[in-house]
Amino acid sequence: MTEPVKNPEICESMLDVRAGVDETDRQLVKLLELRYGYMRAAARIKPERGHVRDEGRKSAVIKAAAQAAGIAGLPEHDIAEIWDKLVESSIAYEMTEWDRIRS
DSSP states (O other): OOOOOGGGGGGSSHHHHHHHHHHHHHHHHHHHHHHHHHHHHHOOOOHGGSSSOOOHHHHHHHHHHHHHHHHTTHHHHHHHHHHHHHHHHHHHHHHHHHHHHHO
């Protein structure tokens, strides 16, 4: 039986830390799988390929992530950069799916 992952505040060794990071990464990948599922849904729902890129929505999503990061005590600029990359990847994925569905 595997021991449960410890919260960061009670980690006592680098093994504890690495186990926590690895589990967090597994959870993040699952969340990304869900997010990209929403991109597939958007590709299915949007009637025109030109609707895939929405700069206003992109800006709002990045701003919301940066604000949430600031509230959580995380570096807002770094989170905004990560989210910019995530959103761009999501847009590219959605465009690929939009084309795939309609070919």
